[in-house]
Amino acid sequence: MFHWLEQRPFFFTIGVFMVVAFAGLIEILPNFAEASRPVVGTKPYSILELAGRQVYIKDSCNACHSQLIRPFKSETDRYGMYSLSGEYAYDRPFLWGSKRTGPDLHRVGNYRTTDWHENHMWEPTSVVPGSVMPSYKHMFSNTVDVETAYAEMVAVNKVFNVPYNKPIKMKDGSTTTVKLPDSLDEAKQEILKEAKEIVKDMKNQDVKDMVEKGEIPEIVALIAYLNSLK
Amino acid sequence: MGEQSQQTAPIQYDYTVAKMFLVSTILFGIIGMGIGVFIAFELAFPELNNLFGEFGTFSRLRPIHTNGVAFGFTLSGIFATWYYVGQRVLKVSMAESKFLMTVGKLHFWLYFITILLAVVTLLSGLTTSKEYAELEWPLDILVVGFMVLWGISIFGLIGIRRERTLYISIWYYIAAFVAISMLYVFNNMELPTYFVTGMGSIMHSVSWYAGTNDALVQWWYGHNAVAFVFTTPIIAIIYYFLPKESGQAVYSYKLSLLSFWGLMFVYLWAGGHHLIYSTVPDWMQTMGSVFSVVLILPSWGSAINMLLTMKGEWNQLQSNPLIKFMVLASTFYMLSTLEGPIQAIKSVNALAHFTDWIPGHVHDGTLGWVGFMIIAGIYHMTPRVFKKEIYSKKLIEIQFWLQTTGIVLYFSSMWIAGITQGMMWRAVDEYGNLSYSFIDTVEVLHPYYTMRAIGGAFYLVGLFIWAYNIYKTFKCGRELSDKEINVNASPMAS
Numbered sequence A: 001m002f003h004w005l006e007q008r009p010f011f012f013t014i015g016v017f018m019v020v021a022f023a024g025l026i027e028i029l030p031n032f033a034e035a036s037r038p039v040v041g042t043k044p045y046s047i048l049e050l051a052g053r054q055v056y057i058k059d060s061c062n063a064c065h066s067q068l069i070r071p072f073k074s075e076t077d078r079y080g081m082y083s084l085s086g087e088y089a090y091d092r093p094f095l096w097g098s099k100r101t102g103p104d105l106h107r108v109g110n111y112r113t114t115d116w117h118e119n120h121m122w123e124p125t126s127v128v129p130g131s132v133m134p135s136y137k138h139m140f141s142n143t144v145d146v147e148t149a150y151a152e153m154v155a156v157n158k159v160f161n162v163p164y165n166k167p168i169k170m171k172d173g174s175t176t177t178v179k180l181p182d183s184l185d186e187a188k189q190e191i192l193k194e195a196k197e198i199v200k201d202m203k204n205q206d207v208k209d210m211v212e213k214g215e216i217p218e219i220v221a222l223i224a225y226l227n228s229l230k
Numbered sequence B: 001m002g003e004q005s006q007q008t009a010p011i012q013y014d015y016t017v018a019k020m021f022l023v024s025t026i027l028f029g030i031i032g033m034g035i036g037v038f039i040a041f042e043l044a045f046p047e048l049n050n051l052f053g054e055f056g057t058f059s060r061l062r063p064i065h066t067n068g069v070a071f072g073f074t075l076s077g078i079f080a081t082w083y084y085v086g087q088r089v090l091k092v093s094m095a096e097s098k099f100l101m102t103v104g105k106l107h108f109w110l111y112f113i114t115i116l117l118a119v120v121t122l123l124s125g126l127t128t129s130k131e132y133a134e135l136e137w138p139l140d141i142l143v144v145g146f147m148v149l150w151g152i153s154i155f156g157l158i159g160i161r162r163e164r165t166l167y168i169s170i171w172y173y174i175a176a177f178v179a180i181s182m183l184y185v186f187n188n189m190e191l192p193t194y195f196v197t198g199m200g201s202i203m204h205s206v207s208w209y210a211g212t213n214d215a216l217v218q219w220w221y222g223h224n225a226v227a228f229v230f231t232t233p234i235i236a237i238i239y240y241f242l243p244k245e246s247g248q249a250v251y252s253y254k255l256s257l258l259s260f261w262g263l264m265f266v267y268l269w270a271g272g273h274h275l276i277y278s279t280v281p282d283w284m285q286t287m288g289s290v291f292s293v294v295l296i297l298p299s300w301g302s303a304i305n306m307l308l309t310m311k312g313e314w315n316q317l318q319s320n321p322l323i324k325f326m327v328l329a330s331t332f333y334m335l336s337t338l339e340g341p342i343q344a345i346k347s348v349n350a351l352a353h354f355t356d357w358i359p360g361h362v363h364d365g366t367l368g369w370v371g372f373m374i375i376a377g378i379y380h381m382t383p384r385v386f387k388k389e390i391y392s393k394k395l396i397e398i399q400f401w402l403q404t405t406g407i408v409l410y411f412s413s414m415w416i417a418g419i420t421q422g423m424m425w426r427a428v429d430e431y432g433n434l435s436y437s438f439i440d441t442v443e444v445l446h447p448y449y450t451m452r453a454i455g456g457a458f459y460l461v462g463l464f465i466w467a468y469n470i471y472k473t474f475k476c477g478r479e480l481s482d483k484e485i486n487v488n489a490s491p492m493a494s
Helices: A002-006 A009-035 A047-058 A073-079 A114-122 A146-160 A184-199 A205-212 A218-228 B016-044 B046-050 B058-090 B098-123 B137-159 B168-187 B193-197 B211-230 B232-246 B253-275 B282-294 B296-309 B321-344 B346-352 B357-386 B393-426 B438-443 B446-476
Strands: B190-192 B205-207
Touching: A002 A009, A009 B137, A009 B168, A009 B211, A009 B253, A047 A146, A047 A184, A047 A218, A073 B393, A114 A218, A146 A184, A146 B193, A146 B205, A184 A205, A184 A218, A205 A218, B016 B046, B016 B058, B016 B098, B016 B357, B016 B446, B058 B098, B058 B137, B058 B168, B058 B211, B058 B232, B058 B357, B098 B137, B137 B168, B137 B190, B168 B211, B168 B232, B168 B253, B190 B193, B211 B232, B211 B253, B211 B357, B232 B296, B232 B321, B232 B357, B253 B282, B253 B296, B253 B321, B282 B296, B282 B321, B282 B346, B296 B321, B321 B346, B321 B357, B321 B393, B346 B393, B357 B393, B357 B446, B393 B438, B393 B446
Parallel strands: none
Antiparallel strands: B190 B205
8 A cells, every 4th residue: 555655646645644634633623612711710901911911922021931830739839829721711822831941920910019020120130130031121112012902902802702891700709891992092091091000110210201101111011911910 | 765876867957946945054054053052142141132132132032043943944954955855766857847947946035035034023023922833924924835835846846757656755755745734824823913903013913722722733733843844854854865875775665664654643643742731631641641652663763764774884984974964863863752752751741841951852853863964965965966076074074073062062951951940940848848949940050051052052163164165165166077976975075
């Protein structure tokens, strides 16, 4: 049979394709519905958080940081409760990472604060001597692209039914909703409002001035995102 | 072997496209690995991150390194050898078909532009974040474009072949084409947000899959990108160039059959080993482990087949530096295909995952196996496509030893670093509390990061020697007659 195949490139190629595709069919398909269900307490990202997530991606923080706490005591002691599948239901793309040059960040919002991040992102070694993390000073002057963040919100709501404007069950039994602004203008107001909340706890005067002028520095959005990781 | 020198004499092979890809292999090799060495030094000396503002940080540059070496250097090497090997084992010249010639040139230019655009977009922070699939959707379309052109080139050439039976190398090229295309398309399914909303950046997209699903598809892709960029086409290369250079017939046809179909079937299952102890279902993690271990069989099948091809001719290892490259490449292939399965065992993975042992593993495969095979293949091609004697054998020897030392420094430092870090993360004191804060586990790595960077620099210097040697061959190598070219061992001046 093999010798026959070797003289018939068409059937050979079909054969290769079938053998190669087989594993994907069996492994990937059955899991799809199951894995995408959110657990209680998981809510979609707000506009500022989403903009911050885009900053996290733009600067590939995932090259050095994981967001996946494995179910070992040594990890839960260090980072908190191990990660659950449903917590990632609104993560497009997922940001688990594959390398921990720095610590896991999946629950960093539980134990680091806005002002800590502000100092650390400006110059990591000033907070943690010996750190090999780059300093990200450019985030204090670059601004985020609000329109693209809003576009992403609208798109995932429309296409993937991400539940904006819908009641979401929280762990303590209460419900909450994450608002999807109706228009770009409203989105700009909303993101500014959220940014002002963050900037309250920051010291950098340039950043404060920018927000006062209605601009959103990358660092503000990034910190909002990091704070949301719980 | 599928050809004999007497029979091939009448066919005049046309290496125009092979030469173009030969140049891009060297170019992207130097760029991709140059950046790799730079970011390795950044981990050892973090102040380097500030050299070029936001464009010089480890995190911005790392995707350019990985894409640069995987899709720049390696794909170029694969394409360069395809446009050389394909004609020869199918016994048909590119010059016989205007159409295929045009397709080949288009293939090169579309590919070349895509890689240049990749560098520019990644540098400016346009990335999907999914490893080895970072390119944003417009570039994905270009990638599909050049893959289709490669497909036309493969099947077009096969369509007009004179040799009816497909030689082993051709199996592997076909497999690489089929699998890369399938994986790339599925993993890069993304929704460009602009088209849904009419707002924001036209370049931006979100993944079609969310969370755990996205991870599953990503590592089904990520692992098999390794398989079908770094393994199958490189096996295609060794199955051609080792027998050619040594003048030995492939040791066993049956073993090559078994290894080929075994590899095809098993590889795709193994992706789950990237997700051990993650939130994907347990049974998949175990499947990933088990199939990874089974993968040793077909991997070692190919490697042993290659080593046994040298049976009785081991003296060539001393006389011919290209044989050195290829034999050591097979050996590194065996090493990394043993190491991989070991890391896929759950208890080992618990220790090794997220540590530097993983990049260590990747690099003994990529530098030792992929890099060495492409270097040797291109060296073998050089006198044949330029009809000139290789400029310097001595330089090849120096390159070989420099790069081998570099690889050993690289992987030994990363093994130690990874295991040290993994052990420290989990170490507890007599009360059961964690012994080390995270930063302790970072600081301890400094000497290993330095050693790794130096190892990488050795390898990079080797690449410069390679480029220089080929450039000198092209510029001032001694012209060869047809008779001098149609021999086994590549002609080289001492």
